Amino acid sequence: MTAPAPVRTPLPAALAGQHVLILGGSSGIGLAAARLLAGAGARLSLVARDETRLKAAVGTLPDGTAVTALTADATDEDRLVEVFRQAGPLDHVLVTAGAASRTPLAETDRCRVRDAFDVRFWGGYSTARIAAGQLPAGGSITLMSGVYTVRPVAGAAAAIASGAACEGLTRALAVELAPQRVRVNAVRSGVVDTPPLRRRLHVSDADPAEADAAVAAAGSHLPLGRFGTAEEAAAAALFVMANPYVTGSVVTVDGGQSLA
Template identity: 45%
Template sequence: MSGAGTFSGQRVVVIGGSSGMGLATARAAAAAGAAVTIASSSQARIDAALAELPDTCDGAAVDIRDEAAVADLFARVGGLDHLVYTAGDAVRPQPLADLPLDEARKLLDVRFWGTVTAVKHAAPRIRPGGSIVLTSGTVAVRPVPGAALAAGSAAAMEGLTRGLAAELAPLRVNAVRAGAVRTPLWDPVPEPQRTALFASLADRTLTGAIGEADEIAAAHLYLMGNRFVTGTVLTVDGGALLTGAR
């Protein structure tokens, strides 16, 4: 994790910053000296997040699917140094044959097209030396049955990362490929099943544990701070991709 003052005087915008990995990243960036703006679709979640963040943070409820609203957000923010995008709806495993395509398209509206929209309007305002950090998942390279949509979305994010790094250079663009991480996205799973699921996922890693949101935040801050890294997808998964399908 970057130390206090590392991002002093910088502005960081976290889309999806009201919970989970985004909130952890906002907290870590603020602790490292940044002024942070968080955005998500829910004003109630924004208010709850700001209640636990320092006074150097602010927030806004924004429908990331509404380009005019996203453009207005970045117009109000003005100049910034780093954009971090973690927003996304939970994807329920479902066989392709049972997948309503209208619902599938809506999921990509936030995860993929929301990213494109945010980058389009943030990039011209990012100051020299700044960066964009996106978020994918290990499902991009190790899908399971019923996760074709999630795998396609995550893989698209990784391709977008490399394409944007080339197109927007010298602005740096990277992504964190997260493994299984304990976040509120798991909350709909009843507690006994969730505990068993976490234990099963932990057993598939080399570290014997699933990830915590703070560990993903540390990876986000590393990519923000290292000016010689761009076009990179950084895997943070406890070694799960090395274990095989055990």
């Protein structure tokens, strides 16, 4: 009989010294999670496709952070296996790789939907499958979902369906991996101010103050009067990683966007 899940402090302090791999760690929510985890004293393996962006992301972490940068495409399962081998023993895995392109149904052929699923769902699936064979009791896998899965907008079917699939996968794997005391959760984030949002709003980096003002104006109609920050979404990932009694949960951090 397997021992029960270990009891330890459920606060982020529990993550000190733990090794966390973030697939999608060079930008947005993944990079924000890396910064929070570095602050908590975790060791990091950051994974993404673009080496230059990865190096720049590593450069933004506090001095002394134990971090390894590894390039991989989430759609390449063989490369993911190699990345896990290079990273060595892990305690937690967070998957934020994904991109939310928006197109109306008439312009969204199966290829586009497949592309969305390839990264977000199949990338998450492959990562979870590799991680499941390696994580220790109390370890965790965290996937990303989004508020549109419960409060959809038109023209985002591929992104919404792939996010919803990640929520289903989360619950399925939480049950399947519970006997080995590995936990699986998802963060259902509201719209967050990260590079994809700024691209969607056509906000230019040329004048940062003007860009911030444009983002603020675009989010002012939301219940709390603004979009979320990457750090606010990432903090939910740290919560589910650290708390040894959380599994199968989809934690919503959406500033009330699902209610409006």
